[in-house]
Amino acid sequence: MPIPLDLTQQTYGRLTVLHRVPRPDGVNYGSWWFCSCQCGNATTASLNQLRTGNKKSCGCLQRETLDKHRHLGPQSQITHGLSNTRDYKRYDAMISRCHNPNHPRFADYGGRGIYVCQRWRDSYVNFLEDMGLRPPGRTLDRVDNDGPYCRSNCLWRTPKQQQANRRCSINGKAIADVLPDLKPERNSQDCHCNGDMSALIAEPDW
Template structure:
């Protein structure tokens, strides 16, 4: 279909189906330039979908838990981020500072992937240093999830050596070379459930 733009007067061919279904974004010659980068628009659109669309694959982890997208629109969120958030770069990830908080002003930041993954609900040990634990990471994670403290895990390891349980020699070697002061003691988080 041949159309004439009411803004700039240019004549161009448009698909009638795109015009009637709303797929057409209007005249490309006189339309406004993008106010936020396309990559940021896509990330915020995905975040909004996770919070508001029950058919979205990740909805249960976001909207299903009561997490809301508290901006009027994706554009409003993007403009707020560009104006108020430091370090807005495409190679970084959008992160909610409070994992149980909403997508809202004051709770958003851009961080590296490793920091974002450490800020997940399921992270029992965000940063695991083998020289700080008497067992492998999977065993430590299981024991922490069962509610044991670091001191109880160390005592359990000593008991395993005394009783000569399975792999007791490896556990004994780890206990001998283990550092008893943790690099970041606040990173051990209690966690139960999925």
């Protein structure tokens, strides 16, 4: 049996690892670590986040970057310094599946009339001002599954919480029409299958 990896006292960006902690709710893989940040705050991070550089601080580094570009004016927000982060790429994909007819998931989002509010489309900075940084183990979920991506309709939720907001179909027909005894819970992500019941697994919205 392999010896568990110990990251104690190792430094990643502004973070120094102090000790291992249990995984956040809804996360079923990887090791998680409690870290101190150079700014004096503390945070948790996964092994993958630390090793890939996806998390280099408690969030202070991103806030400083956003503040810097906000003070420089709207034009600087186009190159806000966060374009290579995992969460920015998710933000970009959210807009694409709602507004790009060539996106493979457009039929499930933009094709259904789901859109991203103009404020969020204008700037990733605006999105972060409204929603904040993504908490560990959570993704963006729309409260009304047929509504838009906007501040009043979105929350950061765990996968378990999102399982209650599912729009399911089999071969293009609503689950309730195909299997009337199967009652999907409210509040989760879209899911589809071509006659294969094992495919009834929600896809992440974010």
